[in-house]
Amino acid sequence: MKNLTSIQPSTSRLARLAALKQSFQEWSSAPDMLTRLSRRLSTTLCLETQLGMIAEEVAETIPFDAMNYRHRIARQDFVFATGVGGPHRCEYRLSIEGNYYGTLSFHRRQKFTEEELAGFEMLISAVICPLRNACRFIAIEQTALTDSLTGIGNKRAMDEDLMRASALAGRHGAPWSLILCDLDHFKRVNDTHGHMVGDHILARAAEQIERSLRTSDTVYRFGGEEFAVLLPHTDEQAARDVADRIRLAIEGMRVDTEDELVSVSASCGVARYLNGEDFGHWLARADEALYRAKDHGRNCTRVFATIT
Numbered sequence: 001m002k003n004l005t006s007i008q009p010s011t012s013r014l015a016r017l018a019a020l021k022q023s024f025q026e027w028s029s030a031p032d033m034l035t036r037l038s039r040r041l042s043t044t045l046c047l048e049t050q051l052g053m054i055a056e057e058v059a060e061t062i063p064f065d066a067m068n069y070r071h072r073i074a075r076q077d078f079v080f081a082t083g084v085g086g087p088h089r090c091e092y093r094l095s096i097e098g099n100y101y102g103t104l105s106f107h108r109r110q111k112f113t114e115e116e117l118a119g120f121e122m123l124i125s126a127v128i129c130p131l132r133n134a135c136r137f138i139a140i141e142q143t144a145l146t147d148s149l150t151g152i153g154n155k156r157a158m159d160e161d162l163m164r165a166s167a168l169a170g171r172h173g174a175p176w177s178l179i180l181c182d183l184d185h186f187k188r189v190n191d192t193h194g195h196m197v198g199d200h201i202l203a204r205a206a207e208q209i210e211r212s213l214r215t216s217d218t219v220y221r222f223g224g225e226e227f228a229v230l231l232p233h234t235d236e237q238a239a240r241d242v243a244d245r246i247r248l249a250i251e252g253m254r255v256d257t258e259d260e261l262v263s264v265s266a267s268c269g270v271a272r273y274l275n276g277e278d279f280g281h282w283l284a285r286a287d288e289a290l291y292r293a294k295d296h297g298r299n300c301t302r303v304f305a306t307i308t
Contacts, residue, residue, distance in 0.1 A: 033061050034126045041130035045137040051080045054127055062116045064106045071102030073135055074142030075151055078102070086110070090117055094128050101132045147221040149199055150206035158220035158228050162279035165230060169273045176273040177239035178282060179229040180290040181209065181246055184265045184298040186225040193257055201255055201264060208249040212242065228286075236272045236303050243268035243301040251299065265299035272304075 030036060037057040041050050055067045066083035085107030094101040106112070106120065145157035153161070162178070169176045183189075183205060190198040202225065209219045209227055220228045229246070231239050250266045269290025273282050289304040296302065 033057055034122070037123075038126055038130075041127060045134050047078065047131070047134035047138060048080060050127075050130055050134050052082070054123075055082050058106075058120075058123060062106075062112075062119050064108050066107040068105045068107070069102055071100075071135065074139045074146065076142065078138070083107070088112060090120055092120065092124050094124065094131060096128050096132055099132075101128065101135050147206075150203050150221050152206050152210070152227075153218060153220040155220065155222040158222050158230070159279070161218060161220075161230055162283060165232065166273060166277070166279045166282065168232075170275055173275070174233050175235045177231045177234045177236060178271050178273070178286045179231065179239060179243045179246070180269045180283075180286045181227040181229065181243070181250075181266050182223075182268075182290055182294070183225040183250070184267055184294075186264065189262065189264060193262060197255060197257055197262060201253070201262065204253050204255065205250050205264070205266070208253060209246050212245045212249050217242075236270060239270045239272065240301055240303055243270055247299065247301065267293035267298045268301040269293055270301060270303040 027035065027039065030039075037053065040053045040057070044050060051067075051069050058064065058067070064083070066081065066085035068082075068085070069078075069080040071078050086109035087107075088109070088111045089105055089107045090112055091103060091105040093103050104124070112120075145153055145160070147154040165176050168174070183201070186198065186201075189201060202221070206219065206221060206227065209229065213219060213229065213231075216232055218230045220230075222228050229242070231242060234242070247266050247268055250264060254261045254263055256262075267290060269286050269288065269292065271282060271286035271289055274285075285304040289302045292302040293300050
């Protein structure tokens with residue numbers, strides 16, 4: 001039987017561990033702004049939270065009247081603003097390793113001094129990596145919620161937004177409506193012209209739907225040729241008007257296959273949110289309205305009638 005002996009740390013290893021402990025304590029309690037800010041930024045990947053931290057820390061060293069940040073991440077505009085700006089501005093394009101991660105600007109009524117501008121540049125060098133990581137995190141999240149073919153939201157995004165909309169509508173009492181839109185006889189398009197043409201038509205249809213909506217509305221692809229549109233502050237009649245506008249836009253599309261011009265039509269079902277129902281019932285009623293549109297000859301809109 002072998003004797004088991006404990007391995008005692010060497011003197012050099014103990015010294016390194018002690019130095020590590022001291023370094024950590026100094027880093028955790030360092031009073032300077034850059035160390036403190038870096039420490040705070042390392043605790044979150046929320047871009048909005050990070051920008052709030054930057055605004056708080058910078059204001060203690062370089063007074064400013066407003067701080068703005070803007071960037072387009074995964075097809076969506078991200079804007080952060082705090083304070084009210086003045087006539088003087090310094091603006092920085094945040095780039096690292098050849099990639100752009102937004103524009104950060106500071107505004108003030110008085111002109112910034114050369115020393116303050118140098119301070120901003122030192123700040124940028126300290127915050128750009130955490131901001132890059134936060135932007136990448138948003139992009140990854142958006143990819144998980146985006147349909148790869150059309151670039152619009154997918155079924156997961158739709159389910160999350162329907163759940164959120166149901167809660168908002170129930171809390172505030174504002175009308176919300178849902179449109180389900182299905183391309184008519186789309187299987188025939190794929191069988192006749194191939195899936196490449198079919199995919200092109202789906203992408204074009206998504207574009208036409210987006211162009212038919214307000215900026216506050218959202219479109220999703222949640223099935224093969226099925227789309228959904230979420231309309232805040234919209235009653236049944238207004239939602240029906242939107243659905244008809246979508247149908248006309250899709251009907252007007254023409255896709256050149258070299259042999260012929262291919263066109264499609266669409267059927268739409270509309271349902272307004274009913275107070276107290278879960279989003280699954282709301283979706284089911286819109287689907288029932290879509291079924292009725294299909295059953296009545298397609299290329300039309302049907303509304304799930306509600307009694308108020």
